Amino acid sequence: MDKMQYDNYIKILKEELIPAMGCTEPIAIAFTAAKAREVLGQIPEWMVIRCSGNIIKNVKGVVVPNSGGQRGVEVAAILGVVAGKADLELEVISQVKQEDIDKTRTLYSQGICRCELEEGEENLFIRAELKAGQETAAVEVRTKHNHIAKIEKNGQVVFEKPDIVTQESGDKSKLNIKDILEFANEVSLDDVREIISRQIKYNSAISKEGLTHKWSAQVGQTLLKFGSNDVRIRARAAAAAGSDARMNGCALPVVINSGSGNQGITCTMPVVVYAEELKANEDTLYRALVLTNLLSLHQKRYIGNLSAYCGAVSAGAAAACGIAYLNGADYDVIGKTIINALGNVGGIVCDGAKASCAAKISSAVDAGIMGYEMAKRDLVFQFGEGLVENDYEKTIQNIGRMGRQGMKSTDVEILNIMIGK
The missing domain is CATH 3.30.1330 (60s Ribosomal Protein L30; Chain: A;)
Structure with missing residues (x-):
């Protein structure tokens, strides 16, 4: 690279x-x-x-x-x-x-x-x-x-200093799926080990807290009652539980993604759970999380950190790509996973941070995992079906345009309802 x-x-x-x-x-x-x-x-x-x-x-x-x-x-x-x-x-x-x-x-x-x-x-x-x-x-x-x-x-x-100085910052306009995958494969882990290990440590701790104690609506704990032997349910529960705790004031720190702790947890925990299930080595887990985090940031750069579009959708799709990476997926499987996930739950609205964020996280991770299961069987939603394109990048851009531009009026209406206008 x-x-x-x-x-x-x-x-x-x-x-x-x-x-x-x-x-x-x-x-x-x-x-x-x-x-x-x-x-x-x-x-x-x-x-x-x-x-x-x-x-x-x-x-x-x-x-x-x-x-x-x-x-x-x-x-x-x-x-x-x-x-x-x-x-x-x-x-x-x-x-x-x-x-x-x-x-x-x-x-x-x-x-x-x-x-x-x-x-x-x-x-x-x-x-x-x-x-x-x-x-x-x-x-x-x-x-x-x-x-x-x-x-x-x-x-x-x-x-x-109204604008963030770009020369001091990473340029997210250079993000793309192909280069992100290449970077995940080639990055010297010494360059990212401290960042990723902190993310695993912090986000795993708040997930455990949410699964152990009665926080908020207890979405994570409820999911485990469906079947704790199913890795797909455990992955959803681990992500949702971190949000359960966080939305109810848990003071444990999290490592964020796209300015959001919920999105940081969603990027992390499903990949960690699958890595444990697959007995993946630490290096492979770190590379999968590098891929996941950058793919989530890539999607959100078209939408912005805050909008009426639920950011858990982007993070859930990215987490599924990290799971795919753990299983040795190539560029096309990862691209199709994104299309399948976004083509499913790309319309979840953000009506504020609260207990139900945990449930939306669960839905996003579920859609991402199903998207991967389809993609690895070469099943993908086709061009012309809604916002889906043949081109993976164009699909991400379409969803971003819908989230940033198309949902502006939705955002205003949600706020008016919430403040009683």
Whole structure:
């Protein structure tokens, strides 16, 4: 593989597969508020959190980690102000103490924070505005959950970087199935071992937590009642259980994919379960996860991190490709697996982060596995059937266009329903 492309893929993995604690959107709010508190230099007397619709949608239904069971934008922001450490980024509230939880409850009850919908902004936008006496501070995060785009102090802009600097970042426009497969086959594992081993460790731990204790709707545990001897069910259960715990405020960190912990778990756990079943060696598992993560990122780059399109679908399809890789699949089987998976569940909507995400993950992984079982028998949905093309890349692009452009009005309607408009 060309060295420039090789280095680019390594950059992408290092940037994208990072730890986060809890649902990523409330954590991003806590991070933004914690940074604003740092700039202000004191606890604010008043604060406003302005968010794009997709941020509000993904915060409304989940428990904020380390909050003592509290939910909502205001709670995430206040906890970030009270106890957040901005330098920890997406683990910003990992060091909360009981007194911080108590103080958050008190400040919330006093109504010091309000949330406002910021219309006309991109899907990932958060602005925290804080005031104490005559002092003010504001911080904006946009594009990525940990990308600070602007900092203001007393009305003056003191820092601004609205766009992510591409030369410092991996170029996801260079992703394609053929090169991803070549990279997975050829990558020196020493270049990715730390990233992938952390992903396995963290995501396996939260999956185990979800399968062991009673979190949320217990989708993972329910699945195992269907037949724990079936590897397909175990793969679905392992992924769903991680989401069960995460959506209900479990404080264990996860390694994300496409800015999402749920998608990170979905990319990881089905492949880990199948590797155990097949007794695959560690090197093969690592290569399968490299493939899975990059294929998920490849699909999501056409859609964006936040939309009305459920990202678990992309991750579930990618996980099935990782399973195919463990079984020695070639380029065509992997491409057909993607077509079969997306041709099946490509219309699942995202109506916010919540307990049912675990069930959607299970459905996406199930569709992916069925897609692989079809593909290895040379069965594939045909060109002209809906959004499916003969060309694997074109099919991914079609789904991406539908998710980004076609579902814009769906996204607005979902948000209006959720906020009671």
